[in-house]
Structures are given as C-alpha cells and as structure tokens.
Amino acid sequence: MTSSEIRGRRMVGLFLLGLLFFNFPILSLFDQATLIFGIPVFFLYLFSVWLLFVLLLFVISQSTPHTQYHEDRR
C-alpha cells in the first residue's frame, strides 16, 4: 500500500467523522439558545468542530505514513 493510499483512507475516515459531527442527531444536542462566554452554544460547537476538522485535514495531508511493513524476524 502506498503512502498516498494510506492518506486516502485516513481522509475517508475523517470525512465520515465530519459527517457524523455536522449532522443530526449530534447537532441537536447543541441546538439550544444559551450562551457560553457570551457566544451562542450552537455556533461555538460548529466553529470548534470546524476548526478541529481543518486541523485534522492539515495533519493528515502533511503526514508521511510509513509504508514499509514491519517484518517479523525470528
């Protein structure tokens, strides 16, 4: 498996994670009109997840996965 393929798989994983956190029903947990530090909780949640997502995009896209298999040596 090439490093590009490994990265591709991680990206798909990240995408699925994003789909989960940006959608019903998790979204509904934060869908309430309250403030945290004066910031609406729904927006605080969305922007935090969003930034975290971008950070992970950065980490995965810049990582260089090891492509060599670890050999079992007797």
Next chain:
Amino acid sequence: MLATETVIFVSLCYIGLLFGIAYYGDKRADTGRSIISNPYIYALSLAVYCTAWTFYGSVGLAASAGPAFLTIFIGPTLMAALGWLVVKKIVRISKVHRITSIADFIGSRYGKSMTLGGVVTVIAVLGIIPYISLQLKAISSSFLLIKQYPSLAPLPSPGAIHLWNDTTFYVALLLALFAILFGTRNLEATERHEGLVAAIAFESIIKLVAFLVVGIFVTFFLFNGFSDIGRKAMASVELRRLLTLNSGTGTYASWLAHIFLSMMAIIFLPRQFQVMVVENVNEKHLNHAIWLFPLYLVAINIFVLPVAFAGLIFFGSKGFDADMFLLLLPMANQQIFLTLLVFIGGMSAATGMVIVETVALSTMICNDLIMPVLLRMHASKLAQREDLSSILLSIRRLSIIFVLLLGYAYFHFAGEYYTLVSIGLVSFTAVAQFAPAALIGIFWKGGTRTGALMGLLAGFFVWFYTLFLPSLAGAGLIPQDFLEHGPFGITFLKPFALFGLDAFDHITHAVFWSMTANLGFYIVGSLFSRPSALEHSQATMFVDVYRYIGRVHDSSIWRGTAYLPDLISMLQRFIGRKRAEAALDSYAMQYSINPNESLTRDPGLVNHIEKLLAGAIGSASARAMVASVVKEEPLGIDEVMEILNETRQAIVYSHELERTTAELRAANQRLQELDRMKDDFISTVSHELRTPLTAIRSLAEILHDYPDTPSNRQNEFTGIIIKETRRLTRLITQVLDFQKLESGRTEWNITSVDMKDVIEDAVSATRQLVDKQQIQMQVHLPEKSHPIQGDRDQLIRAMVNLISNAVKFCDPDRGWIVIQLSISDDRAVVSVTDNGIGISEADQKKIFNKFQQVINPTLGRPSGTGLGLSITRQIIQHHQGRLEVKSTRGKGATFNFFLPLSNFAKKE
C-alpha cells in the same frame, strides 16, 4: 458625501490593478516562471467559491434563518477530506485527457459523446444563469446604496426601472467586457489562464480582508466584542430565535440537503471545475489546498453572525435589506473608508465569480455546443479555413455576452421571486445533477452513455419543473395558478409538492426528487444498455487512470489512413503554428524519434494530435475534427483477429504465470520437505555415529588409564573397539555411498551378471550375521543361469541390504528367511521374505524414502541409518528395475524386485 465619480474612479482603479496582475501573470507564464505555481495561490483561487452571495447574502440569511448559512461552507470542508480521493483523480484524468470543462469531462468519460457534452452545457448554462443574476443584483444594489451615501434610503424595485436607466444592465455589460478581456484576451485558444487565476487569487485576498476588517469594526468598535453582541441577542425574543436551528419537521433534512448540494457544487460548478481542475498547475498543490481552502472558509464566516445581529440590533425593524447590512453598517456610522472597502470587497466577490464562471461557460458553449454543430454541418469548409483560433475566440466572446445578458434578463424578470440565498441554491441543485454521471463514472466502469444521458435528462427535468419554472411563475411569466393547484389543476403534480410530498422546503424537495430520478435512471440505464467499444475504453482509462499512466497513447483500437501534413496543418490552424511545432517536437523527443525523420502517422501520433486539439476545442469536437481529416476505416477482419490474438496471448500468458506460480510453490514445498529430512538425517547419523564412538572412547580410556587390566579383559575391550570401528566404517561408507548415488556421481561398472551368482555371494556375505541370530535361511534358485546387464558389486550390496534388513526385523526366537529367484517372460524376480513384525500400510509408502525408519513399538528406534532401503531402491532403479514390498502387520514382509533380463538372455 461620496460622489458617484469617486466610486466609479475607485472601482476603475481596482479593475486596473486586476488587469495589471493578470497581465503580469500571463507574462510570467510565457517566460516559464509561473507565479501561480504554488499551493497558496491555488487555494486562494479556489476561494472564487465565495461570491457576493457569501459576502452579502450570508449576513442576510443569518439575519433571517440563523445558523443555516453555514451549511454552504461546511459541505466544501467535508468535501476537502474526500478531495484526496475524488478531486485528485479528476485532476489526473483531466490532465491525461486534456479535459477543458465539466461538459468535456462527462462527454469524454462516456465515449467522447457530443450529445452528453451538449446536454451538460445546456444544464450548466440554465442552472448558472440565476446565480449570475444574483451577482449582478449584488453589485448594482451595493452601487446604488453607496451612491446615496450617507443617506440610507431603501432601493426601488428593479422591475420598475426602464432598461436604459438600469444600473444592473450596465454592470452586466461591463462584466462581460471584463470577462472577455480576462478570459479570451490571448489569440491562442488554450484553456489555461494564468493571469486570470492570479487576479482571482488577489480578489480572494481582498474580499477576505474587507470582510474581516468590517467584521472587527462592527464587533469591537460598534459593540464590545462577541459576548456583547451575544448577550444583546439573547435579550431579544426575535434574535434568540436565530441562535438555534428551530428544529421542526425537515430542518435537519434541509441541513443535510444543503451540505450535500454545496459538496457537489464545490466540484461541479463550472467555475470551480475551471480553477480546481483545468487551471491546476501541479497535482501536489492539492495537498495544501485541502486544508488551506477550508481554513479560508472558516475565516470568512467568523463575523457573519455578529454582523447580522449587529445590523438587526442597530437598525431594528426599519425595513432595511439584511443582505446589505455589511455595507449599511459602516455607512450609518459615517465610515467612508470602510464603506468603500466593503464595496470593493463585494465587487471582488461578484466579479471574480462572474468572470471565471462566464469564461468556463463560454468554453463549454464553444467546445461542446457550437463546435460540434459546426463540425457536423461544415466540417470540410472549416478544415480549409486558414486561421481557426480567431473563430474560436469570437464564439467564446459572444458566448460570454450571451450568458451575461441571460443573467440580466433573469434578474430583471424573475430575480425578485427568490431571496439571494435560494437563488444560489437553485443553481447548486442544477449542477448537482452532474454528480452521478461524473462521480460514479470515475469509480464504476459499468456506467454507460445511455445511462448518463437518461440520468442527466431526468434530473434536469425535475429540477426545471420544481425550481426553475416556479421562479418564472413567481415572476408572472406563466400563470401563478400553476404553483398553487398544479398543471391543469392536477394537485398531484404541484411543483413544490410533487406526488404530494410536502415535508420539505422547496430546495430539499427538489434535491430529493431530482437526485432520485437522476441516480435511478443512471443506474437502470447503465445496467440495461451496452457500451460501445470507445465508451468501454474511455471508461477503463478513466476508472483505472492511475494504472494507465504513460500508456494512454497506445490505444490499439484505431485504424485509419491520414495524410500527415493534413493533420499537422489542422493542428496549426487551431492552436497556432509555434505551439503545434513545439508539441510535435516534444512528442518526437518523448518517443525518441529523430525529428529530422518525418513522423509516421501511427495511431499513437494521431491520438496525440487529437489530445492536443482536445485542449483547444474539447474532446468530442477534437474527435470529430480528426475524423474529418483521417479516413477512419472500419476495423478489418485482420485487425480484429490481431486484437483477439493479443487478448488471447495475454490470457495464455496469465495461465502460464499461474502454472509457473503453482510449480514454484510445489518446488518450494519440496525444498522445505527436503530441508526437514536433512535435519532428520543429520540427527540420525550423528546419533548413530555417537553410539559406537562413545563405546570406543570409553573402552580406550579404560585401557589407557588402567594399564594393568587383565589381558583377557584387554582382549575383550580391543575386540569391541575393533567391532565398533567396523560399524562406524560401514556407516560412513553407507552415507557416502548414498551421497554418491543421490548426486549421481557413482561409477557404474556394467557387465553381464548372473543373478544366481549375485544372490549366492550376498548370502555367503551375510551368513555370519544370519547364523549369529540363529535364523533359518532358505535359498531357492533356478538351475539355468540368467544373465542381466548390471553392476555386480552394487547388486550384491542391494541383496545384502535386503537380507540384513530381513535379519533385523526377523522373529527373534524362530526366525526364518526365504530368498527366491524366479524368471518370468522378460524379467528376473527376486524376493526376500521374513517372518518379522511386518510393516503397516502407512509405513510401506514411506520406508523407501531416505532416513525413514519404522519405529518398532517394542524395540524402539531401530539401528541403522534408514538409508539401506533407499540405497537399494536407487540401485534397482538404476538397473531399470522396480522394488516393492508386500506385508501385513505382524505377519512378516516380502520385498520383491524385478530386473529386466538382458537382450542377449531373452534371445536365448
């Protein structure tokens, strides 16, 4: 007071600056030192996604529906993660096939289909027109507003204004001029526009900076930071509503639908395809754009909600257009500089979108709509024209004007019906129709042209019916009745509640039905139609693009005759003499053809020329153009046979591979077996060697340490030592013999031998051994002698081995051995029978293998090396004979061997 002249002057300065950047970018590209060849410019150019809709419309949406505006940016963020898989593949395919637009991409995937390319173009143009009208609206509204500075009077409705007094009309014309100057400035009709991309990237910076600066001004200067706005919003019942999604029926459904739409839009909007795929300089830039672009989206959205709330709090319910809050807030606070900055930012967003979009659409209209028709009707006339690139450019320029005028018309007649945001979503829904054909098409070879065409048409029809027609009805162009009661009063077909489905908002409703129809027809159509050969090969080259790198030129399914100068002159007319020559030279270099020799018109070259043309006029047109020059012949029986033959050879080859693999695997297993046997052998032999050695050594030590041992004891000891050393010698001889036999180094001394003599010699050699064990031995020999060809000594050894083997396993008390020689037709049969423990059936198969020993359950491990029978068999086999065993467990064993009689004996 802000004079109209000032606004126009600032705008013109800004446009001038853009031209400067574009000019510089093009100049650098010509000298080969591209300024856009870095991931940051690439990511910024992707931000052409953020249009006036983002700049003004997001605030408007946030002010009316709260968080919903974010979906349009979350979708592309999610898509960035899939970009690694999807976008990279699309970019690679487009580079390999010189794809110039999304229409070209889909057409090319399904067998370079002109029809598909045309359909995609029509959908794209109709779908994008509302979106362009939205930009026109934004620019003209902002211009009219800023003209009144510092007054904040509401704007008149556009429908009420006469054409010649309508600013929007002039904005449209001006934008058409920009697009023509930017996108079709060069005489060369190529699809890459480095200068344009540089200018777009610059515009992305400007709109971001403008938004951030005003956002900071509003949040931290008009208010006391985020929390101040947040608390004030909480205090108002109206605004509290906007802090949540107000989860009702279908809210989350439309949330998801909007995310889906924007995910598709980021790839399939013609302008996104243009900057992301066509203008991509280096695939590696994607690595950075994947996170830079989403980061840009986060940044430009941070202040949307604060500005929206600030506007609502500041203006209260005075009826101002929330879409223009970003401009109105600085104006109301007498900030001339900020007002101008916002105006320029908004203009950046709108012009960037319009320019790239119209350039992309004009390419599609030219390459996939007009050229195919022209080629079909006047192919021969076109081929005679000297300079075709000027025709191409004219077509494109006219297309740009056409598209912008359509946009204006839509704005003028129907623009009032939808809000800013839903106009954009109408366009998104239209381009989402490309998703099944394009996305599934690059992963699934089974998708066919028929399926793609059916899917696209079905999805497009549903879109047209559920979104586009209603907007015309809303504008009064067709009866309003159509919306409320359905066509001809059939409520079942109401465009906003098709088949009675009214759980969703209009957009989600349209997305659901159009995608269902599109996907359904695509898949069913693909499953029930058969692709042509060209479709099949294109599908393979798209899906397996990574596998065919560097091999695309050898498509063998082509045959035709072409007059090479015709081909080359055609190429020159389309892409210019200089570029054509350079391209052909590099082709000659790549395949190491001497450029002085004329290029032969092999299929590879024709293919290459077609690709070069595709870069200028699209793949379907290029194919038609080449076909008009090349006299393509139907595949003859010979070619078909050749192709079949190649296929057959490939299959044979793969079978061979399989067989070789199997053989290797067997050999490997055999080697492992041998290795194991060798280990066994060494442990057996060393055990056998150690036993006598230990005895010899201990006896010798006794003799050495105790010289005064009685002499009879000494004799006894030395006797044992001698016996043991003999045994050792025998053992070693046997091992060596075996080694020799195995490796085929034994010297065979073949003479005429009488088996009778052999048996008698062997019997006398083993007599001592037999007598010692008190075994009765009977020998039955025929009277007549029967000579065979063989090595006397070796045969004796074989006999001795068999006899001593029989002795070893004989009944210990009343043992007997029978040796018999008999002669059948042409062979001598020798049998050695004993009454020993016998050999079980399982062991019978193994005893002839070297180092295999039958473990005697009572006596334990037998003596000997386990080589005896193996050696015997080797000897017999060397004489073209056969050695076999018959035995029942506990009832003794008979070893038979058969030797062919020599020819001489047979004659007797």
